[in-house]
Amino acid sequence: MSTLILYFHREWLLMFRNTxxxxxxxxxxxxxxLLFPFSLPAEVNLxxxxxxxxxxxxxxxxTLLSLESMFHADYQDGTLEQxxxxxxxxxxxxxxxxxxxxxxxxxxxxxxxPVLCITFNIPVDQFWVLFVGLLLGTPSxxxxxxxxxxxxxxxxxxxxxxxxxxxxxxxxxxxxxxGMISQSEQGLETISxxxxxxxxxxxxxxxxxxxxxxxLKATIN
Amino acid sequence: xxxxxxxxKLPALQSPKIIRMTTPFTSNKSSNQNPILRADxxxxxxxxxxxxxxxxxxxxxxxxLHVIGANGSGKTSLLRIICGLNSAENGNVIYDGxxxxxxxxxxxxxxxIGHKDGLKNELTAIENxxxxxxxxGLSDENHLDDCLAxxxxxxxxxxxxxxxxxxxxxxxxxxRLLLSPKRVWVLDEPFTGIDTQGRSLIESICVQHLExxxxxxxxxxxxxxxxxxxxxxxxxxxxxxxxxx
Amino acid sequence: MNPFSIIWKFLDRTYHRLASPRExxxxxxxxxxxFGLLSLALILSGAYLGLFxxxxxxxxxxxxxxxxxxxxxxxxxxxxxxxMAVAAAIGMVWRMKMAFVVxxxxxxxxxxxxxxxxxxxxxxxxxxxxxxxxxxxxxTSELILLFLYFGVMATYHxxxxxxTAEKAMAMLSIVGIVIVPIIHYSxxxxxxxxxxxTVFAEGGPRMPSDMLTPxxxxxxxxxxxxxxxxxxxxxxxxxxxxxxxxxxxxxxQNTGDSQ
Numbered sequence: 001m002s003t004l005i006l007y008f009h010r011e012w013l014l015m016f017r018n019t020x021x022x023x024x025x026x027x028x029x030x031x032x033x034l035l036f037p038f039s040l041p042a043e044v045n046l047x048x049x050x051x052x053x054x055x056x057x058x059x060x061x062x063t064l065l066s067l068e069s070m071f072h073a074d075y076q077d078g079t080l081e082q083x084x085x086x087x088x089x090x091x092x093x094x095x096x097x098x099x100x101x102x103x104x105x106x107x108x109x110x111x112x113x114p115v116l117c118i119t120f121n122i123p124v125d126q127f128w129v130l131f132v133g134l135l136l137g138t139p140s141x142x143x144x145x146x147x148x149x150x151x152x153x154x155x156x157x158x159x160x161x162x163x164x165x166x167x168x169x170x171x172x173x174x175x176x177x178x179g180m181i182s183q184s185e186q187g188l189e190t191i192s193x194x195x196x197x198x199x200x201x202x203x204x205x206x207x208x209x210x211x212x213x214x215x216l217k218a219t220i221n
Numbered sequence: 222x223x224x225x226x227x228x229x230k231l232p233a234l235q236s237p238k239i240i241r242m243t244t245p246f247t248s249n250k251s252s253n254q255n256p257i258l259r260a261d262x263x264x265x266x267x268x269x270x271x272x273x274x275x276x277x278x279x280x281x282x283x284x285x286l287h288v289i290g291a292n293g294s295g296k297t298s299l300l301r302i303i304c305g306l307n308s309a310e311n312g313n314v315i316y317d318g319x320x321x322x323x324x325x326x327x328x329x330x331x332x333x334i335g336h337k338d339g340l341k342n343e344l345t346a347i348e349n350x351x352x353x354x355x356x357x358g359l360s361d362e363n364h365l366d367d368c369l370a371x372x373x374x375x376x377x378x379x380x381x382x383x384x385x386x387x388x389x390x391x392x393x394x395x396x397r398l399l400l401s402p403k404r405v406w407v408l409d410e411p412f413t414g415i416d417t418q419g420r421s422l423i424e425s426i427c428v429q430h431l432e433x434x435x436x437x438x439x440x441x442x443x444x445x446x447x448x449x450x451x452x453x454x455x456x457x458x459x460x461x462x463x464x465x466x
Numbered sequence: 467m468n469p470f471s472i473i474w475k476f477l478d479r480t481y482h483r484l485a486s487p488r489e490x491x492x493x494x495x496x497x498x499x500x501f502g503l504l505s506l507a508l509i510l511s512g513a514y515l516g517l518f519x520x521x522x523x524x525x526x527x528x529x530x531x532x533x534x535x536x537x538x539x540x541x542x543x544x545x546x547x548x549x550m551a552v553a554a555a556i557g558m559v560w561r562m563k564m565a566f567v568v569x570x571x572x573x574x575x576x577x578x579x580x581x582x583x584x585x586x587x588x589x590x591x592x593x594x595x596x597x598x599x600x601x602x603x604x605x606t607s608e609l610i611l612l613f614l615y616f617g618v619m620a621t622y623h624x625x626x627x628x629x630t631a632e633k634a635m636a637m638l639s640i641v642g643i644v645i646v647p648i649i650h651y652s653x654x655x656x657x658x659x660x661x662x663x664t665v666f667a668e669g670g671p672r673m674p675s676d677m678l679t680p681x682x683x684x685x686x687x688x689x690x691x692x693x694x695x696x697x698x699x700x701x702x703x704x705x706x707x708x709x710x711x712x713x714x715x716x717x718x719q720n721t722g723d724s725q
Contacts, residue, residue, distance in 0.1 A: 006355050010341070017343040017381075078337025085304050085333050086356070088325040147641055151621060151634050161624050165617035165638055168610050169645050172652035179656060200648065211641050214558075218633035219625075221307040268627065269710055308629075 003089035007096030015104050021069070025105040026112060029062035033116050044121050051120030052130055052181025058116075059109050059134055060141060060170055066105045067145040067162055070098075071153040075220070080153070084220055091209035098146045098212070099139075106138025122181075129184045136197040137177040143208035144169050150215035173200060256281045257436050258303070258405055263312035265298045272298055273459055274311070280405070285427065285437040285450050290459030296440040297335070297409055299459070303438060304333040304407045316405070332403040334411060338394040342383035346374065346393050349382055350400060357401045368396040372422055387414045395423055398430070406430060408439040424449045485562050487704045488713050494697040501694035508687030516680030523677075529593045534680055536586035538688035539579045540604070543611055544646075546576030546692060550618070551643035554636035564700075566632040567707070569639060570622055571699040575692060577615035584608050603657035607650050614642050628707070 015022050036054045037047060074080040083093055113134055114127045122130070148166040152158030180193040256279035264274035272295030280286050288296050301307040303314055305321055305328050313320055316327035340349050350365050369375040372392040377385055385393065391414060398406060406427070412420050427437055431453045445454050483489040516534040523530035550572040557565035587605050588598050599605070621638050625631035708714045 002358070003356060006352065010344070010352055013348070014341060014343045076337070077341065078335060078339035079341060081306055081335065081337065082333070082339040082353075085306060085331060086329055088329060144641075144645075147637070151637060152624070154630075155624055158624075161620055164613075164620050168613040168617060168649075169642070171610055172645070172648045175652045175656040196652075203644075203648075207644065211637065215634065215637045218637055219630055221301065221627075221630060 003092045004096035004099075007093045008100045011097050011100030012103075015100070022104055025062045025066040026108045028065055029058050029109050029112070030116065032058040032061050034119065037119070048121045048123075049185070051117065051122045052126070052185075053178045054120070055113055055116050055130060056134075056137075056174055056178040056181075059106070059113075059138060060167075060174060062109060063105055063138060063141045063145055064163055064166065066101070067142075067149040067166070068152075068159045070101055070146060070149045071216070075153045080216065081220055084216055090213040090216070094146070094150075094212045094216070095205075095209040098142055098209070101146075102139050102142040106134070106142055110134035110138060126181065126184055129180050129190060132194060133177040133180045133197065136194065136201055137173045140173050140197070140201045140204045141170060143204040144173075147208060147211045147215055150212045151219060153216070154219050173197065176200070257317060258438075259315040260303070261313045261315060263299070263302065263314070264310040265295050265302060265307075266310040267295075267298070276312070276459075278457055280436050280438055282404070282434045282436050283431050283453060284455055285431060285439065285445075285453045286455045286457055287445050288438065288440045288457045288459065290440075294459040296459060300333070300407050300409050300438065300440065301335070303405075304328070304331045306333070330404045331407060332398050332405070333407045333409075334394050334398070335409045338390050339397070340382045340390060340393060343381060345379050345381050346385065347378040349393065350396060353397050354400050359401060364400070368399040369393075371399060371426065372396045373418075388416055388419050391415050392419055392422070395426065399426065402433075402435075404435055406435065406437045406439075408437060410440055410442070412441060421449070428453070485564055487563055487567075487708050488711075490564050490567075491701055491704050494701050498694060498697045498701070501690050501697060505687050505690035505694055508683050508690060512680045512683030512687055514680075515676075516684065520677045520680055521674070526594060529590065532586050532590045534684045536583060536590060537681060538685045539583040539586060540608065541685055542688050542692055543576055543580040543583050543608065545689070546572050546579060547611065547614070547639075547646065548643065550576060551639045554639040557632065558636050558640070563707075564704075566636065567700050567703050568696065569636060570632065571696055571703055573615055573618045573622070573635075573639075575695050575699070577612060577619065579688075579692070580608055580612045580615060584612065601657060603654045606657065607653045610649055610653070611646070614646070618642065 033055055036050070040046060040050075071080060074083070083090060110131055113130050117127050117130060145162070145166050148162040149158075151165070152161050155161065176193045176196050180190045180197075183193065184190050258280040260276060260278050260280075263276040265272040272293075276299070278286070288299060290296050298307055302309045303321075305314075315321065316324065316330065319327055321327050341352075344352070346369065347365055350368060351362075354360065354365060366375060366378070369378055372395055374385075374389055374392050374396070377389055377393075382390060382393065395411070408427075411423055411427075415423065428449050431437060431450070437450075437453075445451050483493065512534065517531055520531070522528050550569045553565045553569040553572065556562055557569060584605065587608065591600055591602075591605075592598055595602075618635055618639050622631050622635040625634060705714055705717075
């Protein structure tokens with residue numbers, strides 16, 4: 001547990017001493033979402049009906065973009081190999097790191113999503129549906145994505161490979177997350193999707209740290 | 222020549238090319254019965270190149286094993302195999318009677334300083350050390366200052382690592398070794414980019430470590446004869462260049 | 467000697483024989499023609515019975531006969547992924563060289579079966595649904611499976627060092643096999659949200675035996691074909707991986723001499 005907190009704390013320190021990188025995913029998230037209205041006919045109804053899905057796709061892409069840098073600096077400066085040598089707590093350490101990474105990406109995106117909802121004319125009572133969905137879904141996105149980031153950390157051009165291997169794995173989260181919005185627009189219950197997203201999150205919280213540790217051990221040499 | 226212990230069990234014809242391990246005559250018989258670390262029949266392959274094979278040696282306490290070989294002879298790979306970063310093609314590393322790959326406690330007794338310093342640029346010198354110390358479950362602030370003072374970089378304590386010079390960063394990396402007692406230090410080219418004063422500092426902490434029953438395995442492209450480590454020194458010579466399988 | 471120890475000894479011996487690339491190469495040498503002939507016989511008889519003997523479907527007419535390619539391919543696409551992930555896990559846990567070879571050789575084969583299932587599904591969809599592509603749950607799952615295969619293959623080829631590539635690819639296939647059921651379930655849920663149940667709902671019309679027998683023959687034939695192709699490509703990979711070792715050089719020498 002203390003390893004997790006130590007790594008979490010260290011990541012926060014690092015991020016706040018490098019604030020430029022901190023806001024990048026958020027800006028990317030907003031820009032992606034705002035590209036859609038430009039590429040579509042200017043109809044309020046259309047924007048409203050696709051808004052939830054667009055925001056979800058933007059969140060997936062913003063998470064994906066931030067993944068490549070997750071382990072890269074640690075690999076370059078050698079702190080990652082130090083972590084792997086003393087690997088008694090490697091999964092816990094990496095979990096702390098990933099959670100910190102999520103607070104700087106997924107959490108920010110979720111908190112910012114109501115603003116995007118306004119631009120897509122999504123009714124106010126749907127805001128929380130999107131917010132809860134993102135809050136439950138984005139940690140899984142980051143955790144699963146971190147496996148891909150760990151697998152590709154030693155590669156010079158790992159970015160495209162991360163996308164190829166990780167995006168198919170994101171589909172369930174996208175389906176249930178975006179499904180929540182369309183369900184609630186039709187006035188249907190969304191609690192089953194909330195449970196499913198929570199189940200996926202539980203699964204990724206328990207298994208992904210071990211997969212990340214295994215991937216790092218396999219590729220760092 | 223009594224030189225080659227640890228290698229005598231190998232078939233004579235298979236290994237003349239590679240390893241010559243010379244050990245000073247004295248001080249061995251007693252300590253070798255109980256080596257801290259034993260490499261048993263190690264082999265390392267990169268792509269199609271066999272960097273080394275049938276490599277066996279012992280590392281006893283109070284000894285410093287100097288790994289010698291040309292570029293590309295597998296020195297760095299050997300060190301990384303010993304601390305468990307790379308996996309060997311064949312053979313085992315045995316620490317205190319247990320297989321290194323299986324035992325997390327054995328790994329925790331290793332300290333590795335490689336080509337990369339393992340420092341975070343955005344953190345100050347003392348924060349870098351403090352993080353390592355807390356990971357070991359210790360929290361003695363005064364000891365952090367002591368470590369920095371021993372390597373004469375106490376005045377840099379509150380500077381971010383990125384504003385330190387190369388030599389200072391290197392010293393900071395070595396300060397990490399003093400944080401907690403580790404039995405085996407694995408040092409890859411420890412003296413690169415360090416001035417004379419820094420070098421003698423690092424040599425002195427190495428001697429200190431050896432005198433308190435530690436062991437060191439290191440690579441260095443020059444002879445250690447002139448250094449203060451030389452009384453503790455054994456040599457392991459890897460062959461000039463790899464050969465094909 | 468009790469029967470368990472006999473079985474254990476047998477398994478132990480088989481394991482060691484299969485684990486050694488050289489032994490594997492030898493076993494594959496005489497297994498390949500057996501698998502090849504069996505698959506040829508099964509596929510030919512299955513195709514004959516399916517195309518000429520089975521009655522036409524009362525709704526779909528003769529167009530249903532593509533089922534004899536589509537269903538086996540879809541079956542194999544999932545089976546091969548499972549085999550790949552299990553082999554990868556064996557390779558990771560027991561450091562068995564041959565397990566990685568089996569996993570890596572399975573990936574392109576699985577991808578081909580998946581692509582075949584997609585193409586035949588799409589051809590079948592044209593007369594039945596009136597469109598080449600529909601976001602049917604099974605088709606969509608197959609498509610995602612194809613991308614998973616691509617990811618595994620891309621990972622293997624991204625690394626220069628073979629051992630790293632093997633481990634990375636194995637990690638990804640293991641992660642994939644955990645997520646495949648979730649993907650399948652989520653796509654089913656999603657597709658039921660968007661459209662009614664498809665023609666092939668669960669507990670749908672049962673198949674008469676003269677339609678079913680050729681299908682089973684075809685599935686068995688496809689499985690043996692997979693085994694045949696796997697042995698062939700695994701043999702190639704073993705030769706390439708072990709190209710510096712004495713037995714491969716002797717083998718190549720002897721083949722050269724005899725020609």
